[in-house]
Amino acid sequence: MSARAYALSDGNSFYCSCERVFDARLARVPVIVLSNNDGCAVARTSEAKALGIRMGEPYFKIRALCRAQGVRVYSSNYALYGDMSARVNAVYRGFSPRIEVYSIDESFLDLSDVRERDRVPLARDMRETVRAWTGIPTCVGIGATKTLAKLANHVAKTVPELGGVCDLTDPVQYDHWMARIAPDEIWGVGPANARKLEALGCVSAADVRDLDTRAVRKAMTVVGERLVQELRGVPCLNLEELAPTRKGCAVTRSFSDRVEDRATMEQAVAAHATRLGEKLRREGLGTDHVTVFFHTSEHDRDRPQRSVSTVVTLPEATNDTLVLLKAATHGVRKVWRDGYRYAKAGVVTTDLVPLAASQRALPGFGQLDREHGVALMAALDACNRRFGRGAVVPATAGLAEKRDWSTKFEMRSPRYTTRLDELPVVAAA
């Protein structure tokens, strides 16, 4: 029985790489992808990073730079990125049957059964296969724990001489890099914990690893203690092959233009509630209460600020769009006040339950017509799957009307892989 080994593989500048797969002109030029509403830069190629564009930088601040330097700018195309992510994971599964899909561009693989000397060759083979079959460049980090695999991945990404693979289960590599990685590069160390570690005298990951267990627990609770153990090679985090059922679900959006009237706010919140229903139904979950919130923007200096949220309780758990929508718009009416420029709104649920096993209300005490509702929602979902999201919407709350508040996606590329009418066209001479 050998010690554990995990690999963390991730796509380099993943969203940008997805765009590059379908447009050869993007090779070797700076590319960035923006967040919702074309707000901030959330993915940058190395060429864009070299121009000084930082992660999360608001686009309006760098627009002039982008124009001057010929940066190619894209809105987020989640349909494309989600589909490319599934393809990349399909390749990973061929290299290790035990995999945890950690995020849209990162997966952990269990390599415990792979001999030590075979791990790096396997990682190199996997990189080349993913590149050949999907077009996505990746980096692979290997370590005795998930935290060490993350750290190895960071090294693989930042040290070009390693060729995209770093193995910290190799004791020589482990000693070399642990002494050279700053504490704030460790997975789970954010700005607050970085300050605490600095106060404890840590300048490297090795220093963090060698901290006294009680001291780190005192300063950073069990989270810090777990982190130190993981750095020592003692696994505290398991591979989560099956995604645990989610506990909450939210749909929140900033408005493209500020909202000042109740009708528009109701329309926006109704749209969010509709989306929430879709998400819950896809996972068979339901909720018996919906929180509605909306607030102004702190960037609107010299304007009155307001932030409200209200919980609307339902008689029993549901994921029926019509019920959620009615509850959400009721919430808006309950706490609406004129005279503010609202910047963002959302609907949030917590305490989700599997709908099929949930407690029913008594007949006559608010019990919903579930049989009818389930059939109706199934028909609605089927239509929207076939004809595109929003093809069929409830006629209430103005959902079919023009939306002035909608999120901006002004530079979105075609949904090459998920929409027949947006397939790339190839011309042969």
Add this chain to the structure above:
DNA sequence: TCTGGGGTCCTAGGACCC
């Protein structure tokens, strides 16, 4: 003009119970 969205986990403190 323009500043993302969606999660998880942990702790502290208050309310409440017997």
Add this chain to the structure above:
DNA sequence: TCTGGGGTCCTAGGACCC
């Protein structure tokens, strides 16, 4: 001098992740 103790549940807030 002495003024119960121990438990659960809930919420808000902080921190972190991608």
